[in-house]
Amino acid sequence: MRSLILITLVSRIICFFYFGDQALQNEWSILVHNLSYNGILGYNVVVNDYLAIPKLAVPGETVLPSVFMPPFYAYYIYTIKIIFSNYLNFINVIVISQITLSTISVVLFYKIINKTENKKNSLIYSLIFSLIPLNIYSSVQISSVSIQVFFLICFFYYLQKILLSKHNIFDLINFSFFSGFLILTRGEFIIFYLFAIFYLFIFYKISLKNFIISLLVSSIIISPYLTRNFKTFESIILTKSFGYNLLKGNNPEFKIEGNAGYIEKEFNRKNLKIKADDSYEINLDNFYKKKSINFIKEDPLFYLGNYIKKILAFLFFDPNSTYPNYYNVFHFIPKIIISILSLLGGIVAIKKKGFYQFLSLYFFLNILFFSIFFILPRYSLILLPIQILLSIEFVKNVLRKFFN
Numbered sequence: 001m002r003s004l005i006l007i008t009l010v011s012r013i014i015c016f017f018y019f020g021d022q023a024l025q026n027e028w029s030i031l032v033h034n035l036s037y038n039g040i041l042g043y044n045v046v047v048n049d050y051l052a053i054p055k056l057a058v059p060g061e062t063v064l065p066s067v068f069m070p071p072f073y074a075y076y077i078y079t080i081k082i083i084f085s086n087y088l089n090f091i092n093v094i095v096i097s098q099i100t101l102s103t104i105s106v107v108l109f110y111k112i113i114n115k116t117e118n119k120k121n122s123l124i125y126s127l128i129f130s131l132i133p134l135n136i137y138s139s140v141q142i143s144s145v146s147i148q149v150f151f152l153i154c155f156f157y158y159l160q161k162i163l164l165s166k167h168n169i170f171d172l173i174n175f176s177f178f179s180g181f182l183i184l185t186r187g188e189f190i191i192f193y194l195f196a197i198f199y200l201f202i203f204y205k206i207s208l209k210n211f212i213i214s215l216l217v218s219s220i221i222i223s224p225y226l227t228r229n230f231k232t233f234e235s236i237i238l239t240k241s242f243g244y245n246l247l248k249g250n251n252p253e254f255k256i257e258g259n260a261g262y263i264e265k266e267f268n269r270k271n272l273k274i275k276a277d278d279s280y281e282i283n284l285d286n287f288y289k290k291k292s293i294n295f296i297k298e299d300p301l302f303y304l305g306n307y308i309k310k311i312l313a314f315l316f317f318d319p320n321s322t323y324p325n326y327y328n329v330f331h332f333i334p335k336i337i338i339s340i341l342s343l344l345g346g347i348v349a350i351k352k353k354g355f356y357q358f359l360s361l362y363f364f365l366n367i368l369f370f371s372i373f374f375i376l377p378r379y380s381l382i383l384l385p386i387q388i389l390l391s392i393e394f395v396k397n398v399l400r401k402f403f404n
Contacts, residue, residue, distance in 0.1 A: 001110070004123055008106045008130045012099040012139050020095050020140040024077065028142055030054055031074040032081065034063045041074060042066045044280060051269055052276040065232045067240045068281050071225050072184035073144035095140050101150040102139040106130045108157045109385055113392070115160060129388050133330050134381050145378050148185050153385055154178040159196060160355050163204060169213070172206075176214040180221025187239035188369070193218060195365060199358055232278055240282050243289025249374030250292045254306050256313045256320060258374030267291065310371035314379065315343055323377050335380065338387050345390030348397050356393050359386050 024032055027043065033056045034042040042063035044052035057063045077094060084090045110126040117125065129135065139146045158175035161168065179193040197214050200206045222238070229237050248258040251266075267288070274283050296303045313319075316339045317332065325331060346363050349356035363386050370379060380387075 001107070001123070004106065004110060004126055004130065005103060007127065008103045009099065011131060011136050012102060015136050016095055016099065016140045019137060020092075021142040022091060023142075024091070025142050027054070027069055028074065028077060030056055031066065031069060032077050033057070035074065035078050036081070038063055040065055041071060043068050044276075046276045048276065050273045050275055052280050053269060064276065064280050065278055066281060067229055067233065067237060068244075068285075069241070070144070070183075070185055070187045070239055072181060073147060076147065077142075091142070094142065098139045098146045102135070102146050105150045105153045105385075108153045109388075112153070112157055112160055113389070115164070117392070125388060125392055129385060132334060132381075132384060133328075134377070135384060138378065138381055143378070144185055145381055148182065149381060149385070151178050151182045151185060152382065155182060155196075156359075156385065159200075159358070162200060162206070163355050163358070169210065172210050172214055173217055176217035177221060179214075180218040183218065183222050183238065184225060187241075190238065191369065192362060192365065195362070196358070199361070203353060233282060235282070237282075240285045243285040243287065243292065245373040247288040247292035247295075249310070249372070250296055250303055250306070252295065254302075256310055256318045256375050257322065258376070263288070307371055310375050311367055314367050314371055314375045315339055318375065318377070321377065326377055338384075338391055341391035341394050342383075342387035345392070345394030345397075349390060349393050356389070359389055362386060363390060 023029070030043055031041060034040060034045070037057050040063045042057070043054050043066040044064045045055045045057045046052050046062040046064060052064055080093050080097065081090045084093045106126055106129060109129050110122050113125050114122040135149075138149070155175065155178045158171050158178065161171040162175055165171070179189070179196070182189040183193060197211060201208075201211050226236055226238070229235065244263070245258075247263055247267075248260055251259055251262045253259050253262045269284070272284070272287060274280060274287065317335060318326070321327070342363070345356075346360040349360040350364075351357070363383060366383055
């Protein structure tokens, strides 16, 4: 175990020195700046009565409250900035914290595997998970993905414990606690949390009391943000980016990775005349949703074909990826091997009630859901722990058949 922790830390520290982010990037820089500037988690700044754009606000400008991005990571960065920026490089603190959480994720992953494997095999499989290049690289980038992977492994760790001992209330509370934070990190996770809790209720017969306790705990975690949104937008919403994401992945100039350039070209904000008030992002997203649904209705077979292409890209690889180093041999070959084995493992595991059946169902539900929109390479990291576990299940199944 000590060797596993040491290798995990050293690999990420080396990557930090060579590839670590040195500043806030993209939407995170805007959100955190505007939150620091006037206390509003805002992405868009008013230009005129009918136009707002994403930018760093300056004195005299009005920041509109945002509901476009999940809030957790922005507040995570902001909290670290407030605490450390006066005497430390807070960017380094963020990356170091992510390296720490990534290391804890590897340890918890080992504990999950160790429930069904011996110590030696558990260490080997955990080392594979630890040293996947994308897993190392993401921990030193200003991105919410490493935080999400940490929460996700905690989610699976406590879910497994519930499946083994469904009467332990503390495991249920921890499971629900991390589910709440996952929802705040990725708004769509509420679908997967509800799927998990109903799976436990229907197939593992957890009591109605425990079912309600889980819902209450997760609701308490997300309630401050829901309250903020209700007061601001007079609506109970977590995030409002469905329309934008749907249009980005479903438009006449289709790309598996999504085509934001098409939106900017065809539906430039300055031509839309949407009132720049607190509901600007909601109304803008509703406009995008309407356009994307119209496109799909006009040529359903074209978009069905694109949906299948996105599923295949998520399962295996994107043949037209434009991401830097996507086809690097250290990324591409492990990805293909794990993709094939995990698909076969998912098919095998789905037949057997238990933890691996849940992983299989969760795996396929993710693929079917995200392929509605578009597929980015980093999405693979979110499924990586599951893919390794399903790959192990498939290999074990093959070995059992060959060696009786």
